[in-house]
Amino acid sequence: MSKANIVFLNNKAMAELGAADMSAVINDVERVYVLNNEGDVIAPGKCVMRWGKTVEDENTLGRINAMPGYIGGEYDMAGIKWIGSGPQNYKKGLPRASVTIILNDPDTKLPLCVADGTEVSTMRTGASGGVAIKYLAKSDAKIMTICGAGAQAPTQLEAALIGRPSIDTVYVYDIRPENAERFAKATMEKYPHIKATAVSDIEAAVRESDIIDCVTLASEPFIKGEWLKKGTLVMNMADYEVDNECVKRSSKVVVDYWENVKHRMISTVALMWKDGLFKDEDLHAELGEIVKGAKAPRENDEEIIYFNAVGAGIMDIAVTARCYKNALKDGKGITLPYWE
Ligand SMILES: NC(=O)c1ccc[n+]([C@@H]2O[C@H](COP(=O)([O-])OP(=O)(O)OC[C@H]3O[C@@H](n4cnc5c(N)ncnc54)[C@H](O)[C@@H]3O)[C@@H](O)[C@H]2O)c1
Incomplete structure (x- = not known):
C-alpha cells in the first residue's frame, strides 16, 4: 500500500x-x-x-x-x-x-x-498576451503584427482573437521567412476570416499595426519607436526586441511582474532601468493592478502603450x-x- x-x-x-x-x-x-x-x-x-x-x-x-x-x-x-x-x-x-x-x-x-x-x-503565455490586449489594446484593433513565428505565435494569436475579435489582418515577420510563410498559411486555414501575410518589410507592417506582438529570440531591437502609429500596443513578450524609443514614446509602460522583469534583465525596459533611463516610478502598473481596477487600463485611442512580460x-x-x-x-x- x-x-x-x-x-x-x-x-x-x-x-x-x-x-x-x-x-x-x-x-x-x-x-x-x-x-x-x-x-x-x-x-x-x-x-x-x-x-x-x-x-x-x-x-x-x-x-x-x-x-x-x-x-x-x-x-x-x-x-x-x-x-x-x-x-x-x-x-x-x-x-x-x-x-x-x-x-x-x-x-x-x-x-x-x-x-x-x-x-x-505556450497557452499561458498566449493568455498573458491576451489579457494585456484585453486591457491595453484599442477597442476596435484590426491589424496585428506578430514577430517570431515559432511555438508561441499560435497561442498569442488565439488569445488575441478572444480579446479583440475585431482583428482581421495579421502580418507575420520572422528572421526565417519560411517560418513566417508557414504560420501565415496555417492562420488562414484555421481562421478563414483573417488575411494573414508573411512580411519582410517590418517597418511597413509596424506603421499600419494596432498591436505588435514580439515573441522572438532577438537580442538586438528590430522594432523602432519612430515607426509606431498613435494608439498602438507594443508587446515585448521575449527579450531585447524593441528599441528604447518604443518605451519613451509610450504614455503607459505596463509589465507582468516588475521584480521578475528586473531580475531577468533581458527586455528593453529592464535594460533601460539598468542604465538609469527608466525609473521604478516611471512604471504605470503591473498588469494585475489593472485587472483589479486599481490602475487605469487604456484611456483613449491615441496613447501608445508598451507591455513587457517575462512570465512566472x-x-x-x-x-x-x-x-x-x-x-x-x-x-x-x-x-x-x-x-x-
Ligand atoms: N513572456 C513569457 O512569459 C514567455 C513565455 C515563454 C516564452 N517566451 C519567449 O518567447 C520567445 C519565443 O519562444 P518560442 O517558444 O516561440 O521560440 P521558438 O524558437 O519556437 O520561435 C522563435 C521564432 O522567432 C524567430 N526569430 C528568432 N530571432 C528573431 C529575430 N531577431 N527577428 C525575428 N524573428 C526571430 C525564429 O526564427 C522562430 O521562428 C522566446 O524568447 C521565449 O523565451 C516568453
Whole structure:
C-alpha cells in the first residue's frame, strides 16, 4: 500500500484535462494576476541555468530555467516549472522548449503530480498576451503584427482573437521567412476570416499595426519607436526586441511582474532601468493592478502603450493545478506509488 502517490499527466492527458482550452487559461491567468496583486502567492525569482558565458551563448547553447511558486485562492497549490530551451533542437525536429511541471501539496509539501507543461507554457503565455490586449489594446484593433513565428505565435494569436475579435489582418515577420510563410498559411486555414501575410518589410507592417506582438529570440531591437502609429500596443513578450524609443514614446509602460522583469534583465525596459533611463516610478502598473481596477487600463485611442512580460511559474502552476484537480475527478492520468 502506497503512503503517497504521484499522478503522471502527459501532453495528451493535459490537453484533454483543460490545458488546451484558451478561454479557461485566460481565466486562470487573470486570476493569477489578481492573486499576485493581493499577495496570495509565493513567487521567488527564476533561477537560470545557462550554458556558455553570455546572453548570446544562451541563444545558441541553451538554458534550463527553474520557476518555483505557490498560488493561493481556489488553486492552493505549490510547485515548480522546469523549462529547457535547446535553440538547436529544430535540427533534430524537436521543439525548442520542453516543460516539466511538478505540483506539491502546500500542506505536506509532498509531490502530487508530474505533468508535461509544454502546452501549458505556450497557452499561458498566449493568455498573458491576451489579457494585456484585453486591457491595453484599442477597442476596435484590426491589424496585428506578430514577430517570431515559432511555438508561441499560435497561442498569442488565439488569445488575441478572444480579446479583440475585431482583428482581421495579421502580418507575420520572422528572421526565417519560411517560418513566417508557414504560420501565415496555417492562420488562414484555421481562421478563414483573417488575411494573414508573411512580411519582410517590418517597418511597413509596424506603421499600419494596432498591436505588435514580439515573441522572438532577438537580442538586438528590430522594432523602432519612430515607426509606431498613435494608439498602438507594443508587446515585448521575449527579450531585447524593441528599441528604447518604443518605451519613451509610450504614455503607459505596463509589465507582468516588475521584480521578475528586473531580475531577468533581458527586455528593453529592464535594460533601460539598468542604465538609469527608466525609473521604478516611471512604471504605470503591473498588469494585475489593472485587472483589479486599481490602475487605469487604456484611456483613449491615441496613447501608445508598451507591455513587457517575462512570465512566472505561478501561471503554469495554476493551469496545471486546475488540470490535476480535473484528473482526480475524472480518474485520468497514470498514478504511480511514490512511497510504498
Ligand atoms: N513572456 C513569457 O512569459 C514567455 C513565455 C515563454 C516564452 N517566451 C519567449 O518567447 C520567445 C519565443 O519562444 P518560442 O517558444 O516561440 O521560440 P521558438 O524558437 O519556437 O520561435 C522563435 C521564432 O522567432 C524567430 N526569430 C528568432 N530571432 C528573431 C529575430 N531577431 N527577428 C525575428 N524573428 C526571430 C525564429 O526564427 C522562430 O521562428 C522566446 O524568447 C521565449 O523565451 C516568453
